[in-house]
């Protein structure tokens with residue numbers, strides 16, 4: 227059998243997501259948001275779902291919270307242009323930015339699982355409670371209880387932290403996210419060198 231080509235598989239998956247109508251969220255979307263960043267990134271950031279700007283442009287984290295995320299990643303010399311792949315739990319915008327329903331998450335989750343399998347990152351950052359709970363279905367803790375801690379699954383190091391949108395409700399969260407990104411960046415550099 228010929229070796230798998232992750233780029234080709236990712237492009238195939240992208241097309242599938244852009245045309246997906248598997249859950250009711252497709253009904254009001256403008257564009258599905260697949261995710262972006264180099265496919266060989268060692269770091270993957272996972273958020274909840276697209277907002278209005280993301281739905282309009284078909285790109286993840288491009289609104290106010292996205293700009294803040296980019297800024298905080300850049301402080302650690304990380305970016306979606308170079309070394310971070312960004313995706314969401316659900317690929318279509320829930321109406322009025324509500325939290326996606328359990329069934330919608332379950333229906334969309336296999337796309338994320340395939341993205342994780344193709345990117346195969348060594349580090350994953352779960353932004354906010356929805357991402358954290360969708361990834362670990364049974365987790366009861368709040369983000370504040372587990373942020374800043376590594377959870378290791380095989381070769382992968384996973385860290386939950388606050389969603390950047392939380393900073394607009396409480397500015398002190400920025401410091402926590404920055405601390406967590408610094409920890410992640412430090413471990414990442416240990417791995418890749420530099």
Ligand code: SF4
Nearest residue numbers: 246249252317318334
């Ligand atoms: S949210 Fe996911 S499962 Fe639902 S329509 Fe969009 S891509 Fe398909």
